[in-house]
Amino acid sequence: MSTTKLIYLVFISVLCFSSCKKEDYPEFQTWVPYDETGLIEANADKESQRLRYKLIQSKVSDRNDILNTIIPQLEGFSKERYLELSPLIIDQDIETLQNHISEDLFSYKELTQWYLYRIAQFESNRDLALNAIISINPFVAEQAEKLDAETPSKTHPVYGMPIILKDNINTQNMATTAGAVALLNNETENDAEIVKNLKSFGGLVLGKANLSEWANFLCAGCPNGYSAIGGQTLNPYGPREFDTGGSSSGSAVAVAANYAVAAVGSETSGSILSPSSQQSAVGLKPTIGILSQDGIVPISGTLDTPGPITKNLQDNSIVFSAMASAKSKISPSKVPWEIEIIKNLKGVRLGAYKAYSQDSLYQNAIDDLKTLGAEIIEIDPEPMDFEGFTELLSGDMKIDLEKYLTLYASDEVEIKTAYDVMKFNLKDSTVRIPYGQARFEGIEDLDLTEDELVDIRTKLLLAGIDYFEKPMQTHNLDAIISINNYNAGQAAAAKYPALTVPMGYTSEGEPEGLTFITKPYQESDVYSYAKLYEAASKQRKSPELYLN
Incomplete structure (x- = not known):
């Protein structure tokens, strides 16, 4: 366990004991694993293989960890305040939220606490939990309070907006797991480049979203949105009835369920477009290279890109703009958050x-x-x-995952290659790979020269x-x-x-x-x-x- 995490756990214990207690929020249910056999059997005959579940709850994570990270940050916030603010926040766009804050209807800290409360309320409820969240930033309420005190000239509308990241994107204070047990303790020292950019404009990282494990490059034909760390993500428009799409499943679900202002996903081939469309969200897979890949667990450096997922177009362009790097082929000044207004589509x-x-x-x-x-x-x-598409992904991941593990992974992560991951998973296949790891096996079986991969x-x-x-x-x-x-x-x-x-x-x-x-x-x-x-x-x- 890292020193930072140990200090925080002590801080949590003291704070919970002295001020904000679980008893203060009886509406949050202590999570107790339940018998999900009946739910799984009910889905056994689904036409789509993607809906035939073997697991819904994670066998690795304790959902109460999320609750215990949220509750200390709710000091001064109540159920009554949550209900009072709900009409002002649910489904509102960034401009409206910023206007409400300017009018002193609530603060950035209260906005953040509202989302934290909402996540705790739904994700602690067995009947409504969507398994969309893997972890919560333990300092996000404090960070929001600092933004309230700064009263800066807000140069970008993402300022103070709580955003959820797909859990293959490095950020401080939370592990970056890609949903995999092999990366359970991957607490990286630095933020990914896109996260640095978001934070530079005052964006807040609220937490990390569940995903299809290893960004959907683990098993073949398995349910979208499943990871060993996060369990089975569910579609809020029809839990266990509709596919979530993948691999940025939790990011899109978090947006649809109003768990954050916006979310960030990543795409190699469909991993933003699929879950965004399945959750009635707006999702952008940008041109490769506009947004940095640095600090993101990869599949393919050739095709990977992060991208924003939001409830509307204007918010999408705002988050896209804030994620852009001066190092990219298009500078932030050429990725404006203001969408050009056109009167009609004549001539298009x-x-x-x-x-x-x-x-x-x-x-x-x-x-x-x-x-x-x-x-x-x-x-x-x-x-x-x-022809060659699967070989491209396998060949790239063999190279790019090793680079990521060398450059970014925590010292506590013992795996160094894709082959190491495969061996690690086989030590407890029931828990770590209930749907198998056919795609990792394909990586190991691949026999391509560098020239053949280039071709x-x-x-x-x-x-x-x-x-x-x-x-x-x-x-x-x-x-x-x-x-x-x-x-x-x-x-x-x-x-x-x-x-x-x-x-x-x-x-x-x-x-x-x-x-x-x-x-x-x-x-x-x-x-x-x-x-x-x-x-x-x-x-x-x-x-x-x-x-x-």
Whole structure:
């Protein structure tokens, strides 16, 4: 155990004893593991393999650790104050929250405490827990209080906003586990580059979100949103009924359930787009290279990127701007938080997939875009050749994970390579890898030379670009519109940005997203297109079970 963590645990014990006690919050339930056999059996016949669970609760973590980190930070905050502030905070955008704070309706500390209270309220409730959170920043309320005292010239709207990070992103005061037992004690010394950027503008790290373990590069065909550390993340629009998508499952769930103002995810191929669309959130997978990969547990340095997940477009652009680094190809000054306002979409040409025409929500979105003035051109591109894609990910992870473990991992982490992880997991496969580790086995079985890996990278990049460029050039398109993460693989290979926006709900109530894909460094354009669509369609609504 690190010295910092030991000091904090002593601090927690003293503070809990002297002031803020569990008895002060009887609405928070002490977590006692329950028999989940019936719930698992009820899902055994689900059509989707992704919903056939072997576990829901983590066998590694004690959920009371989250509660015990939250309660000392709630001193001076009550259930009555939570209920009083709820209409002012639930589903409100960053601009509105900042205005409320300027009007002295609440402080940054109270905003932070409201989210902490909400997480404790739901995540300690067996019937409502979503398993979205792995850890909480033990100093976040104190950090928010300092921001209240500073009264600075707020140069960026992310100032004082509590944000949740996917638990493969390094930050101080919390371990970075990637959901894996092998990284349980990975308390890194420094923040990831994007976290440094967020903090430099006054953004607050509220906690770490659950995820598909190792960013969905562990098991094959297993449920999205499962990790040994966090358990099975559940979709708030239909717990155990709808897939969460992955791998940034907890980040998107946290946004949907109003556990934070915003969240940060990461994507290699669909890992922001998939959970964002499944949780009726706005998710951006930016052009590779705009946001730093430094300090993030990798799959592929070729394709990985972090990105923001929010409830609306304006907040998304704000968080994207705050994450941007001066070292990137686009400087922060060229990643503005103000989305360019355009009156309509006249002159904008969008490609729509013929193959998706039977999806009524997609068709409704096309009609809305036409009403806004967009010209919709039906496209039916030739299928992309994905040969070598899995080998690329395996080859990159073999190299990039070893680099991460060498450069960033805590001294308490004993694994040094992907092979070490595989051996570690086999020591207790029931707890550590209940769904197996087929993808890690694929890493070890891979036999590629460096030149062969370079050739695969080049081939896939050209194939991805060709997939989009042929229809875009033929029809002079500004962007292509898709559904959810349906074309995330092609966008990943091409390194093209993609932005998903709530598109509505199926007859069963499952969310779907309208996804805009465009050429590199055109994020500002698709933000403008999508913002008009968002305003015209008004599709997003909060999950009913989590409105209070």
